[in-house]
Amino acid sequence: MQRRTLIQSMMSTPLLGAAAASAARDSGPLASAGYSSSDSSQKSMGLLRPKRLEAGMTVGLVTPASNAWEDEDIRFAGDVVRSLGFEVKEGKHLYRRTQYLAGPDAARAEDFNQMFADSHVDAVFCLRGGYGTPRILPMIDYGLIRNNPKVLLGYSDITALLNAIYHRSGVMTFHGPIAAQNFTDYTLAEYQKVLVHGERPVPLGAPPPFDTAPGRVEKRNRITRFAGGRARGRLIGGNLSLMTSLVGTPFEPDYRGKILFLEDVSEAPYRVDRMLTQLWLAGKLQQVAGIVFGKFTDAEASGNTFSMEHVLRERTADLGIPVVRGLMIGHVEDQTTVPVGAMAELDGDAGTLVLRESVVS
Missing domain, CATH: 3.40.50.10740 (Murein tetrapeptidase LD-carboxypeptidase, N-terminal domain)
Structure with missing residues (x-):
């Protein structure tokens, strides 16, 4: 079952607002889990790298x-x-x-x-x-x-x-x-350079020239450069639907100065438009230093619709930050490993995302 079908069958309760989230921290499951509004932030704690x-x-x-x-x-x-x-x-x-x-x-x-x-x-x-x-x-x-x-x-x-x-x-x-x-040769190599070898600096998610997975029509993997320039920041992100679901909760990361990477599966262009619009209305897209779009696979589109490229480009056009599409992030067999929290550099002109620090000790 696709993740969207699961979400549609489950999600009937709207996101908590700021007041509800605050109340939940003070009494309820958040408080019983040891979370409180006085907990120190990640920044003040200092960042830890696993072995x-x-x-x-x-x-x-x-x-x-x-x-x-x-x-x-x-x-x-x-x-x-x-x-x-x-x-x-x-x-x-x-x-x-x-x-x-x-x-x-x-x-x-x-x-x-x-x-x-x-x-x-x-x-x-x-x-x-x-x-x-x-x-x-x-x-x-x-x-x-x-x-x-x-x-x-x-x-x-x-x-x-x-x-x-x-x-x-x-x-x-x-x-x-x-x-x-299965770990393809590409997936294994990307995983090893990040988690086994701890390489730095190292490019993340640079696409192979062709999709040669058995049973698939061969197609060229392409980088699309929506907006140029360079940006440095720590990486946050992942699945667009999940990042949207965290907005307004005590568990959403701080977007300020970050490089945001996003992907999704089985989401039509209008639904991607809706989720990006929510992040924009919440002021999140305006806070980031750069945006990397990975793969938006199995996107259902029929009738009179914008293309996925149009939606991604139009929703980020006025941000004044580098924006790139097409890195191997998401529901694809050839898949990179992206460290959440790591310092990286996005080059919108070159279409590259480079990890600037070792992420394992």
Whole structure:
């Protein structure tokens, strides 16, 4: 099931406003999770980098959102992680399913927190996305993660966790492949240069010239330069739908001076227009130093509609910042790994995004 179908079936409650979010912090699940409005910000805490990945480490496998349809798919994900040179520790609730969720919220949050509490677990990989991570954000122990920084890897619905943890814990997280997918040569190389070798400076997401995945029509991967210039800033972002869902909550990252990267899947141009408009109306797009659009795959468009290119260009035209489209970020087989929280440089004229610092210790 596509992530949008899951969201449509689930999301019936509007986002909390600022007053409701404040009240939730003072009494309710946020307060019980240890969150309070007096918590220090990520900036004042200082940024933490997790350990680089090495063969023989133990990776915790969790399902914070939806689960795979069949148990064999979960076992496949474990084999993928082992093929990368790691031992696997499965979450206690890894095989649970509650309709479109991978078990109850409390069970998914328990597995996630436990992986960071376990001194024998060196990194945490997400089995898949789907829908569900926003529901467990108040249950995450951000102080525990701060005291036990580890590589957290995933994308799509995992976007909510990646940005919330960076914002609340001050720990870099990683928007990249999920465990339940094949690592193409490109995906493996991008993952290794960031998380294994810790290279810097290093370009992120530069597209290969062709899409040669079996069964697909070969097409040229292209960089589109919407606006030139250069910008430096720390990276935030991921799935556009999830970034929009965080607006007005205590878990949205600070957009000021950041380089924002965005992608999505199965979203028609008008829906992408609506979400970008919301970020613009909330003043978020006006705060960033630059924008990188990855892939907007399987975009449903029929009838009298703007193209995706038109929407992305028009919604960012008046910002006066570099904007680029086409890096290998998103629901694609050839996929880069983007460190949330890392310092990067966007060159709108060259169409490049360069990581300026090592993101693992």
